[in-house]
Amino acid sequence: MSPRRHQGMLLLLLCWALLAGCTAQTSAPNGESRPVDTSARAMLGDLRTLDPCTLTDPAALQRYGAVADAGTVSLDYCLLHLKPDDRTLVQLAVGELAGPEDAEPGDPVVQHGALRIAQSAPAPGHCTRRVQFGDGTSLQVSADLLNGEPTVGLCGIADAGARTAADAVQQGRAGHRDHPPNSLALLDPCTVLDTSAVNQVPGLEEARPRAGTAGHQCSWGERSAEFPRVQLQHTAGEPPRILHGAAVEEQVDGRRTVLSVVGGDPQVPLCSAETAHIPFGAVPGQVEVAQLVVAMPGLTGTDACDYARGLARLAWPSLPPANP
Structure with missing residues (x-):
């Protein structure tokens, strides 16, 4: 990531x-407030x-x-x-x-x-x-x-x-911004990842989706580092790439995906799965990105990546095609 x-x-x-x-309150032409x-x-x-x-x-x-x-x-x-x-x-x-x-x-x-x-x-x-x-x-x-x-x-x-x-x-x-119809910006991430799938993650059996205000994020779990949590975010910027030894590139549902332990320390129980979508903005090389983050306190980064990989396999098929 x-x-x-x-x-x-x-x-x-x-x-x-x-x-x-x-x-x-603002003043109307007749002096009354409205x-x-x-x-x-x-x-x-x-x-x-x-x-x-x-x-x-x-x-x-x-x-x-x-x-x-x-x-x-x-x-x-x-x-x-x-x-x-x-x-x-x-x-x-x-x-x-x-x-x-x-x-x-x-x-x-x-x-x-x-x-x-x-x-x-x-x-x-x-x-x-x-x-x-x-x-x-x-x-x-x-x-x-x-x-x-x-x-x-x-x-x-x-x-x-x-x-x-x-x-x-x-x-x-x-x-x-003028987004094309297949832009991630127009897609509610809470509809991309089924809550029933998230409920299979230990500690998230009763979790319900919590949508972000702008419609670009959806999260499950407590807002605390002590509890497991999942977040799916639609974002933009540089394409996902491998930044350290605790990251790998895989094909997940036909999409190039970078799985990465956040920070590069395999003992940190936080992993992201990212896949690029369509070009974004006027700067060459920038893309939209679907980013799925899984936190599993008490486990390892490898464990978190296993869950991130499994959830990505269920989420990526619901992303819009890059070339509709």
């Missing part, structure tokens, strides 16, 4: 009852096709150093690199969406137009801001220190990125 790859109605009724911001729909879908459109890079503005980050496009590593977020000086490299990720269930209560929140920005407490080498929509969906902006001293102002960078994203959304500048 590439090291860079790194309810609805009830909620609306609750927001209406609490007057809590599922809508904002509600504005600030839900993620109303402001962003089809979440599956959102281009998160349209929510960034390198010029707004120039005061933090030279800004460069860090390339495509995901369908869900845009990656930028900033160099405040010759020894420091900061990575800014903009655009990953999370649902109300992922909210972090207690974080300070500031109003920014019709939206709000939540300020997570910084961690060493990391700072996150979340642009909050009226339906409880949030758009994450994270700054991470890749090289240099931890004194660099990561939260200032994250703040600038979040304000820029919120402005782009409210000014109607959220753009969308």
